[in-house]
Amino acid sequence: MIHGGDALAFAREKKIDVGEVLDFSANINPYGIHPTIVRALQEEITHLVHYPDVRYQRLREDIAKKVKVQPQEVFLANGAAAMLYHCIQAMGKPVYALLPVPSFLEYERAVQAVEGSKISYYEMDGDFQVKEDILAQIDHNIDVFILCNPNNPTGKRVDAKLLDKIVKRCEQKEVIFVLDECFLEFVLEGRRYSMTESLSKNLVILGSFTKYYAIPGLRLGYAICKNAHLAERIEAVTPEWSVNHLAVKAGEVALEEVGNYLNLEEIHKQKEYLFQELQNFGFDVIPSTANFLLFYSKDSLLDKKLQEKNILIRNCSNYRGLGAGWFRIAVRLPRENQKLIGAIEEIWQKQS
Incomplete structure (x- = not known):
């Protein structure tokens, strides 16, 4: 994957509706089109x-x-x-x-x-x-x-x-x-x-x-x-x-x-929630000023495991200066962020 945001292709491949895909791989305003x-x-x-x-x-x-x-x-x-x-x-x-x-x-x-x-x-x-x-x-x-x-x-x-x-x-x-x-x-x-x-x-x-x-x-x-x-x-x-x-x-x-319709304070509040939760899994999370987080996991197949749950995150192994195990997630709405953390928790428990 050269870029994130490939939800349509993923949905076609899995023969599901794109609405069933939770896409954290693209850093887009989670409130959607006005x-x-x-x-x-x-x-x-x-x-x-x-x-x-x-x-x-x-x-x-x-x-x-x-x-x-x-x-x-x-x-x-x-x-x-x-x-x-x-x-x-x-x-x-x-x-x-x-x-x-x-x-x-x-x-x-x-x-x-x-x-x-x-x-x-x-x-x-x-x-x-x-x-x-x-x-x-x-x-x-x-x-x-x-x-x-x-x-x-x-x-x-x-x-x-x-x-x-x-x-x-x-x-x-x-x-x-x-x-x-x-x-x-x-x-x-x-x-x-x-x-x-x-x-x-x-x-x-x-x-x-x-x-x-x-x-x-x-x-x-x-x-x-x-x-x-x-x-x-x-x-x-x-x-x-x-x-x-x-x-x-x-x-x-x-x-x-x-004009300005994004609730930036809520986005950054949710980013802090994701930051803390990812750290709790033992991931190396990079502090960010934007609407996304970069983190490192020893599980270099984390993105593949999340895809089994119809959740997309950005595999950053093709970025020069990074490598296997680096991932990026966008900040989304509270219930979606909670679903991501819940999915990682399930994966983590299976591996423990």
């Missing part, structure tokens, strides 16, 4: 006979207003992952990238998609924290530095002062800094940690509607970029109408009518 978005999409169906606005002007203005930038600095794509690919392709040559590990797998794949590109890895210590020694690795040999804040899969947030230093270092060394903030809205007071107010010609910020608004099936992501040359290249490599009509409508309604 009813206002659902109604808007239902009403929008008849408009599918028309092409979407090729400039997505209304949605770009909505995003710009939210993150306090100019509309011309906002660029849309068919998901944040697709936008990452566009950013790398927009550089117009093979790149030498610096990536902290472990990190989202698509960073590596996006760089490798440009033939001739190379990657240098910053391997984090056991606390999975990016530290000041990263600055020494950002030099003139590097074309692009890609960082997610908070990190996926660890949930660690980079210190704000260090982020400022990274931005300045990238400017000094003429390195493009791609900062993925897709999970920042799940962090308590997350917007205060956004780097949009520090936007410079070397900084590109990625955002997404997928996680917070629970619409991964629609694919809607964006980049914030004020580098005129890079912005022009991003537009050049992005296909026309790459974002579908329904995704655009969902984004507009999400920002104009829905």
